[in-house]
Amino acid sequence: MGVEVVVEGLTKRFGSQTVWSDVSLTLPAGEISVMLGPSGTGKSVFLKTLIGLLKPDAGHVWIEGVDIAKCSRQDLYEIRKLFGVLFQDGAMFGSMNLYDNVAFPLREHTRKSESEIRQIVLERMELVGLTGAENKLPGEISGGMRKRAGLARALVLDPEILLIDEPDSGLDPVRTTYINQLFIDLNAQIDATFLIVTHDINTARTVPDNIGLLYHRHLAMFGPREMLLTSKEPVVAQFLNAQRVGPIGMSEEKDADQLASEEGIAMPPLPPLPLQIEPSSGIPRRGQRESGAWCRENGVVPPAGSFPERAYAMSLH
Structure with a gap:
């Protein structure tokens, strides 16, 4: 079962450069959250700070009563056992076959026998669709397969928190669709707390229970999927709908002249909200909400075509 992650006032700098400051949010236990942001806004830095690979300059990260920003090395080592991490490129050991790559955390951090390790490794490889590829080297397979192998390795220690860094980078739209469904099915099965960093707008609009957006060295917004959609x-609407009009420019923030040139140009209307991907099993996940539930609870009328409008209107009464 996943655990809650509470971030309070987190600030990270490299020298005189502030990456982001005063970031506060809560990743609800067992739910899928996505973190978005223009390139260079520190999304990967945020993941590394959550797991303690980087120390923040201020703030706290609370996990099961332990502040990993301030705790001892031994406490951090124990808390890290709750995490599984999928890096951008899979981070496979090139000289090891996929089986040994996936088995590595079990051999390094547990006292399990080789027969126990074999059972776990084969189960996780089957889970991500890599049965039969155990003896292949990372250089012999596609980028999508390396990502799935990295995911299998992240799962072998039964993590309660899964951090996933740009799983769609280098993947075509079809493979991205498959891996998005895999995340939904995994969350339904293992009930872990997921945080996915991505640039893929379709992923952000259809996968998560919650969305966050980093922009201009701060957290612009974090909350339920329908709240952000x-x-x-302006920043949220522009980014989530991939629009040119808005404060974000080629160099992150548009200058005054660029913004002035857009005066009088209305931002395009919000598109219909897509349905969230559901588990293949048909059994709802813990964090899954009924489509339109947040909008109804908060009196927000979604864009036309988002949900069966008649059913939505009736539910308001």
């Missing part, structure tokens, strides 16, 4: 806050 219906937001008219």
Whole structure:
């Protein structure tokens, strides 16, 4: 079962450069959250700070009563056992076959026998669709297969928190669709707390229970998926709908002249909200909400075509 991650006032700098400051949010236990942001806004830095690979300059990260920003090395070592991490490129050992790559954490951190390790490794490889590829080297397989192998390795220690860094980078739209469904099915099965860093807007609109957006050295917004997808806050609306009009430019923030040139140009209307991907099993996940539930609870009328409008209107009464 996943655990809650509470971030309070987190600030990270490299020298005189502030990456982001005063970031506060809560990753709900067992739910899928996505972190978005223009390139260079420190999304990967945020993941590394959550797991203690980087120390923040201020703030706290609370996990099961332990502040990993301030705790001892021994406490950090124990807390890290709750995590599984999928890095951007899979981070496979090139000289090891996939079986040994996936088995590595079990051999390094447990006292399990080789027969126990074999059972776990084969189960996880089957889970990510890599049965039969155990003896292949990372250089012999596609980028998508390396990502799935990295995911299998992240799962072998039964993590309660899964951090996933740009799983869609280098993947075509079809493979991205498959891996998105895999995340939903995994969350339904293992009930871990997921945080996915991505640039893929379709992933952000259809996979998570919660969305966050880092922009201009701060957290612009974090909350339930429907809250951000219906937001008219310029940065959020521009990014989540991949629009040119808005405060984000080629160099992150548009200058005054660029913004002035857009005066009088209305931002395009928000598109319909897509349905969230459901588990293949048909059994709802813990964090899954009924489509339109957040909108109804908060009196927000979603863009036309988002849900069966008649059913939505009736539910308001």
